Amino acid sequence: MTGLGVQAALIAAGFLIDARLGVMLAFWFGAWTLNAGLAELRAPWVRRVVPMIFGVTVLALWEMAVSLFDISPVILPAPSAIWAQIVTSLPTLWADFLQTFLKGALTGYVIGCAAAVVVAILIDRSPFLQRGLLPVGNFVAALPIVGIAPIMVMWFGFDWHSKAAVVVIMVFFPVLVNMVAGLKATEPMQRDLMSTYSASYWQTLVKLRLPAAMPFLFNGLKIATTLALIGAIVAEFFGSPIVGMGFRITAEIGRLGLPMIWAEIAVAALAGSAFYGVVALIEKRVTFWHPSQRRQGTE
């Protein structure tokens, strides 16, 4: 990224300010140089290895920072401590994951996305509804989740139903907007073709417009994955049973159980990335024909 000279200068400056800083800078640039070199190799495994090295580098730097600078574990625990916590608390983490991800986030995600797709198809026939609903929808989408969550808890109770409701609201509009755009994404010529066949509305929908909308829909679905998990966790801050990732985090803050908090965060990041990855994989299968997917395929 930076020239070798600049790197050396930065490392030297680091050593002058604080030897520990120098060590960390040297480590960082070393790993980066390795990665930059690897990235030039065009082998297929590189795409997997480079991000992993990057991640490992960040974790190693974190560990170094905590031990070199003697950071208190109640401020920032070391990755090793977090790992130790994960290993010893697997049953708890699993129970929390079940409650928050599988019950809250996933249910909400499925309901929200399905509802958005159906509504998109319904209002697609009415320009009037689209012009009226989409701006209002954008407005609703701008309502901050921290304000919505307590209301949902009040309406739907403290168990996972209210979390799912928050997720439904969060994912609905991104998916709706994308789906509406997707349904419009057919070219005039493609529509004219259907018209020369005198195809019915439903035939046109199924054979032309739904397939053409898929790339857009998946854009929305991918955004929605990250929103779903955040929504479910945050909603637990406003009332919950005594299980769940958000519950665990609030409860542990009070007893300074930071390794446990970070363990939950790690699970959240892992689950979120995996969720995103799965949706991206399905996208690849479904929209194999789209140029953006084809280019990735041949490289």
Next chain:
Amino acid sequence: MRSLFPILTVVAAIIGVWYLAAIWMNATWVYDQAARDGREVGFSEVVGQTLNQERPVLPAPHQVAKGLWDGVAGQKVTSKRSLVYHGWVTLSATLLGFAFGSAAGILLAVGIVYNRAMDMSVMPWAIASQTIPILAIAPMIIVVLNSLGVTGIVPKAIISAYLSFFPVVVGMVKGLRSPDAMQLDLMRTYNANGAQTFGKLRLPSSMPYLFASLKVGVAASLVGTIVGELPTGAVAGLGSRLLSGSYYGQTVQIWAALFAAAILAASLVGIIGWVERVVLARMGLVR
């Protein structure tokens, strides 16, 4: 303008449904109260009471409107009860955070487009970063920054930046990569250098993508600021209005703050949309 009538129709429909929902959801409380007093209540009495409760489950539209009006026009703007005052506190941190966030997002995107190693390593981790529950780490960020002597609006702005950089990175990477092979080849035949290709081709062609992601980013920024306001001790800002409203069960106050936040977000998005139209028209990209 063409959309005004449809929007009004939809809003009217929503308000209608809202009133019905308010009656339905608030009625339980009215019946419970009556039962505790051993009274019987008639339907019309119930309707009247559901729409004017102190702590409704769902406040009626006119209650929210009144809350908004009181908050905006009923106070001096410097008053702690003024939504304008709290809105300004939130807005200033939002703007700062949005500036940080979009700058970081654009820089990262340039790095990703021009550097293979960054392309491979940054994106998966950027996605992972967005799956971290921000509300969980916000207090830690505030505490750590505090211990480094950073206080005031900057910590809030950093949380707000954290939420807004992601859409900008995604959109900008897409935008900077949007020139097709032929346009890039053209630059090669001119033997244009990296900066020229960037300034004359990649940057201009990324503009539509940039604005689209800035709109998403600014809304995310606002949410970030509100989240960041909670662990600073709920001192001021729309976030603390939401929180204190929630703490004291003042539903109307929550809803008023909620709408204030959404109006703020909608205006920010509107302003960016306006800038977008002006810039793209200058560039000849609007027909």
Next chain:
Amino acid sequence: EDVTLQLKWVTQAQFAGYFVAKDKGFYEEEGLNVTILPGGPDVAPTQVIAGGGADVVVDWMPSALAAREKGLPLVNIAQPFKSSGMMLTCLKESGVASPADFKGKTLGVWFGGNEYPFLNWMNKLGLKTDGTDVTVLKQGFNVDPLLQKQAACISTMTYNEYWQVIDAGVKPEDLVTFKYEDEGVATLEDGLYVLEEKLKDAAFEDKMVKFVRASMKGWKYAEANPDEAAMIVLENDETGAQTETHQKRMMGEIAKLTAGSNGALDEADFKRTVGALMSGGSDPVITAEPTGAWTHQITDKALQ
């Protein structure tokens, strides 16, 4: 001399003594420049002091002792609150008349360090909290779970949430309350805590002496002039969400809790709290008798 105080909760009459001391110039008289940071549901005072964000914090003893065992050496230097204001408030119609009726009910509890007295109590009653005997729900910031009848009972403070239930329109005779004090499971609430090693510094010690002295003066003034104290609190509330009636009433209740204390920790109270926390059944809050968790070093000098 600068002192930063981190409160446990939002600005309200619960912390009147400090606001009064600041407003009336008691801190200034001691040569102190005190910054009071309000708290909230998302603020853990222990974390703030660990991160160096405050010199002294207001916290409840259970969470302070839990933090101490986690490796954050907090020391109690003063205890303005003599008795506990915590209670469980139940709707009569839910069929709870005595602790014996808890079985099978849903009970709302605050977490984030405030759950220990409750868990201890249930342990004492022999009720499992994993859903077999009672269902515990982490209640949010307000009393809605009771009003919405999502829980049979919820945690309330004598000075705050209880009155919110009343204000919502429920009559006292429709409610059943269980005070932790009465049930013999009370633990010490709002105390002042600092980091142990800083106390070795004579300058810091001196500063704390002045701080505690001025704060207690503030508390006693607030007890004597509750209405004025409530108005001072109201002026210091930046959110503009507090109301005069509520704060005046709160101040009255708070005064009852601070009444028995001159600021010095009563060792018997400490022992009782520790005992309660260590008997927490399968999952005790603290596992070993804490040593050095409190000191009279400051109050002795401040109150002579």
Next chain:
Amino acid sequence: MTEAGTTAVIEAKALDLVFQTADGPVHALKDVNLSINRGEFVSFIGPSGCGKTTFLRCIAALEHPTGGSLTVNGLTPDEARRKRAYGYVFQAAGLYPWRTIAGNIKLPLEIMGFSRDEQEERVRNVLQLVDLEGFGKKFPWQLSGGMQQRASIARALAFDADILLMDEPFGALDEIVRDRLNEELLKLWARTGKTIGFVTHSIPEAVYLSTKIVVMSPRPGRITDVIDSPLPKDRPLEIRDSRDFIEIAHRVREGLRAGHGDEV
């Protein structure tokens, strides 16, 4: 069909079409009169923007004239469309990228409710007709531009409409392929007796294929010449060196040049 005593399949009388655009109205077709008989092969030629596509689209009821009358088989174009009277080949291939070549050709068959077996049968036949056997399972982007264009022709042929409308179908092909497809098209036309409307930019192509050549000129789009070809129905490629051929080509070129006027 309903009008007795006439074999005119397509009949335009004083046809007018004005597009309303942001910059003001565009007069795309003005006072167009044309009568096409059953089984004719009619070519439309004219400079860019003269309204060839627009006229073809009017016939297929994809565009609605603002004046005059237009009948197809005695019906309105829209009625004819609902009776699935048209096969339309667009200027670009416009295959659906998510369907294979065979899937694309099946598309109209599915919509019109042909049986499974019938679909397979027809796909096989038309693929053979356009020389694409063995490519049925490929996706469009796996074929060259010329092959895609042929697939789109196959798609239009698959359901055997009476009227075939083709908008510069061979524009993207090189001369050799074009010649071969021209021959095939003539054979198909002779065999099936379809009525064909055909837009092209190439004078030789127009002359080689048509029984009637319609020369158009722009601003506003109107017909400047209608040339009935004296060439026999049976046309080997060598006919292009014949006197008749060269004469007609000359007449078309002159008509075109006149239409161009000051415009380049």
Next chain:
Amino acid sequence: MTEAGTTAVIEAKALDLVFQTADGPVHALKDVNLSINRGEFVSFIGPSGCGKTTFLRCIAALEHPTGGSLTVNGLTPDEARRKRAYGYVFQAAGLYPWRTIAGNIKLPLEIMGFSRDEQEERVRNVLQLVDLEGFGKKFPWQLSGGMQQRASIARALAFDADILLMDEPFGALDEIVRDRLNEELLKLWARTGKTIGFVTHSIPEAVYLSTKIVVMSPRPGRITDVIDSPLPKDRPLEIRDSRDFIEIAHRVREGLRAGHGDEV
């Protein structure tokens, strides 16, 4: 230039290019030998996919041969590219939509550091050359396809490169406009003495314009015939009816047909 005693500007020897694709290697160019002298007008013709574009791209250093040698002015193509030896006209106009026509033509001038005045001057000249005076301030989408194509030619001419490479520049135009632009291009070539490489699908166009016609055939792409034209430098449009012309055209057609083989 460095090699003494030769006027060859472009010299390809045993040139080979294999694309590695997911489906396996594609042999796009095989054993291509060609020498182009200064001031020649060379046309490339051949069926779709035979490697015409690829060869042009090799010359412009947009593609890198996997075997053989290729020199431009005695330098490697990449060195020549760095010396800005090429003006390249792509198959599609490819104007930047956010720049006006004048802005698009200025683009290479800005990059190559011409002065402001010089830029204005040159834009004016080339706009006139391609008959687009008065359209400098328009945006690309406000012009018809043919006008856009002309603007893209103007862009390639503006900076006066020695070598002009044009990939089917007139593909989208109708015959009349095409004829006119062909004449203009010949005039420009005669006046400036540029070396021109020109890809086309049209046999008459290739014969009319070139001093040398290169016929290619696909799979793998190779040169099957190189025809030196005996036509004089001065060519009125009527020359197309001459004996010589028709003979050459015939030879090209035969070469093309042979290259097509079994493929259509």
